[in-house]
Amino acid sequence: MGLFIPILLLGLLASVSPSTIVVFILLLATTRARVNAAAFLIGWCVSLVVVFTASYALGGVRASQHGSGRNAVDAVEILLGIALVALAGQQWRRRDVPRTGSGVTKKFTGHLNPWQAAIVGVLEQPWTLTAAVALLLIRHHSAVLVAFIALVVFTIVSTATVGLIFLYYSRRPGDAEARLFDLRDRVVRAGPVLFAVVSLLVGVFLVIDGILGIVRT
Numbered sequence: 001m002g003l004f005i006p007i008l009l010l011g012l013l014a015s016v017s018p019s020t021i022v023v024f025i026l027l028l029a030t031t032r033a034r035v036n037a038a039a040f041l042i043g044w045c046v047s048l049v050v051v052f053t054a055s056y057a058l059g060g061v062r063a064s065q066h067g068s069g070r071n072a073v074d075a076v077e078i079l080l081g082i083a084l085v086a087l088a089g090q091q092w093r094r095r096d097v098p099r100t101g102s103g104v105t106k107k108f109t110g111h112l113n114p115w116q117a118a119i120v121g122v123l124e125q126p127w128t129l130t131a132a133v134a135l136l137l138i139r140h141h142s143a144v145l146v147a148f149i150a151l152v153v154f155t156i157v158s159t160a161t162v163g164l165i166f167l168y169y170s171r172r173p174g175d176a177e178a179r180l181f182d183l184r185d186r187v188v189r190a191g192p193v194l195f196a197v198v199s200l201l202v203g204v205f206l207v208i209d210g211i212l213g214i215v216r217t
Helices: 004-015 018-027 033-059 067-093 103-108 114-123 127-139 144-158 160-171 173-216
Strands: none
Touching (some): 004 127, 018 114, 033 114, 033 160, 067 127, 127 144, 127 173, 160 173
C-alpha cells in the first residue's frame, strides 16, 4: 500500500493535466481523429512501459537501495519537489495572463498521421509526474508483479480523462465536437491555476517523501 497510494494519486493528477487534455481534444479535430487518438494513447502507454522498466531495473541495483546511493535518490526527489513548488508559484502569478493555446498545440495540430500522433502522446506525457513515479519505483523496489500492477494502475488512472473524452467522442461525435472545443477553451483559460495546484501538490508530496526517506535511512 505504501507504493500504490502515491501511484494512484499521481495518476489522478496526471489525468487532469491541462496541456494533455487540450492537445487530445485538438487531435479529435484532425482528419483521422479516431486513429490518431488511438495512436496518441499507444505512444503514451509505450513511454510509460519504458519508464517503468528502466526505473525497476535501476531500483534493483544494490547501490540505489543502500548508503549514499539511497540518499542520492532521496535528494533528487526533494530537489524535484522543490522545483515543482517553485514552478507552481510562478504559474499562480501568471494565472490572470490571457492565453489562447500553447506552442505544442500550434505545432502538432492539423493533418497528423498516426505516427506523429503517437509521438505527440510521448511528448504530452506529464513528465514531471512520471519522473515522480519513477523515483517512487526506485525507492520502493518491490517484486516484478507489484511493479507491473503499479504500471497498470498508473496507466489506467492517468489516461482516465482523455479516455473518457475519446469514448464520448466515439459514441456521439456530432454533439461532442462543440462541447469538447468549449471544454478546451475552458481548460486553456484555467490551465495556469490547474497546473499550479497540481505542481504544488506533487512537489509537497515529493519533498515530504524524500525527507522521510532520509530520516529512515
